[in-house]
Amino acid sequence: MNDQSFDTKNAVPYGKFENPNITAKGEDRASVPLMKATTLWFNTGTLCNIECLNCYIESSPKNDALVYITTAEVEEYLDQIEERKWATTEIAFTGGEPFMNPDMIDMMRVSLERGYEVLVLTNAMLPMMRKTVKAGLLELQAQYGDKITMRISLDHFKAELHDEERGKGSYAVTIKGMQWLRDNGFTMAVAGRTLWGDSDEDSRAGYKALFEEHNFEIDAYSPGMTVLFPEMDETVEVPEITTACWGILNKSPRDIMCASSRMVVKRKGADKPAVLACTLLPYSPEFELGETLEEAEGAVKLNHKHCAKFCVLGGASCSA
Ligand code: SF4
Numbered sequence: 001m002n003d004q005s006f007d008t009k010n011a012v013p014y015g016k017f018e019n020p021n022i023t024a025k026g027e028d029r030a031s032v033p034l035m036k037a038t039t040l041w042f043n044t045g046t047l048c049n050i051e052c053l054n055c056y057i058e059s060s061p062k063n064d065a066l067v068y069i070t071t072a073e074v075e076e077y078l079d080q081i082e083e084r085k086w087a088t089t090e091i092a093f094t095g096g097e098p099f100m101n102p103d104m105i106d107m108m109r110v111s112l113e114r115g116y117e118v119l120v121l122t123n124a125m126l127p128m129m130r131k132t133v134k135a136g137l138l139e140l141q142a143q144y145g146d147k148i149t150m151r152i153s154l155d156h157f158k159a160e161l162h163d164e165e166r167g168k169g170s171y172a173v174t175i176k177g178m179q180w181l182r183d184n185g186f187t188m189a190v191a192g193r194t195l196w197g198d199s200d201e202d203s204r205a206g207y208k209a210l211f212e213e214h215n216f217e218i219d220a221y222s223p224g225m226t227v228l229f230p231e232m233d234e235t236v237e238v239p240e241i242t243t244a245c246w247g248i249l250n251k252s253p254r255d256i257m258c259a260s261s262r263m264v265v266k267r268k269g270a271d272k273p274a275v276l277a278c279t280l281l282p283y284s285p286e287f288e289l290g291e292t293l294e295e296a297e298g299a300v301k302l303n304h305k306h307c308a309k310f311c312v313l314g315g316a317s318c319s320a
């Protein structure tokens with residue numbers, strides 16, 4: 001049965017999130033066009049120095065499902081941004097832990113040389129604190145400081161809760177990394193999690209006190225500088241998003257992350273990198289749009305639970 005054969009009158013049933021065009025109730029599924037590609041993400045590889053309990057991309061010291069992307073591959077996509085005349089202003093790197101990738105400093109450099117702002121999502125632990133990496137970061141900071149933002153994963157402002165997720169002692173190591181970034185003038189942001197059920201107000205007050213204690217110049221009340229991510233629980237029932245939802249929810253497709261970004265990944269065994277709809281669905285084949293930016297310019301059908309819960313209903317954006 002393909003989607004052309006669907007007949008709403010005779011209601012051939014599809015399950016939820018099965019048909020890219022039609023929901024289980026036979027309504028038109030919502031999609032998001034690429035409106036203005038302001039951010040291009042690169043996944044640097046899934047290897048990580050630690051293994052968190054709830055890592056959305058299942059990173060670990062062993063998971064190399066997404067392999068290290070190289071500087072040459074990043075440059076090819078930077079060329080394509082120019083060829084396609086994308087309105088990109090920011091190149092963002094996520095992992096795994098980006099500083100595990102031996103090309104990380106060079107990939108930042110080539111992006112900065114072309115005038116982009118660079119965002120790096122890091123746990124600020126030992127991979128970032130290696131001598132050669134620190135030297136590279138200092139050099140880039142001296143030349144392009146105001147263009148670099150380091151977004152540190154600090155799951156909770158309390159050490160014991162952060163460590164519950166990331167392993168005993170990891171909070172202290174991350175704070176040390178942040179102190180080094182602070183002492184060397186890097187712009188920092190923080191990514192926290194909401195799985196302990198604190199209210200937004202309590203979370204932000206907790207982070208504010210922590211930032212003050214350490215003289216971290218991070219605005220705890222700015223949703224872009226202290227990003228609090230809703231949890232992605234695959235077991236929770238979520239409604240499907242139809243074209244009518246935008247009006248009902250008073251939301252615009254423009255506000256959804258895949259309206260303004262794409263992510264490049266390199267899968268293990270693949271000859272070339274691929275472009276995905278977003279950072280949130282690295283392993284769903286339906287959200288792999290092709291090898292080139294041109295192939296990735298089409299609209300994205302919101303045919304996944306994450307689209308509903310995390311983006312449309314949860315209101316979160318990884319690139320905030
Ligand atoms: S540090 Fe980040 S990438 Fe690494 S396992 Fe934890 S959540 Fe995943």
Ligand code: SF4
Pocket residue numbers: 032256257258259277278279280281287300302304306307308310311312
């Ligand atoms: S998870 Fe969100 S950003 Fe990703 S494709 Fe779905 S709606 Fe778009």
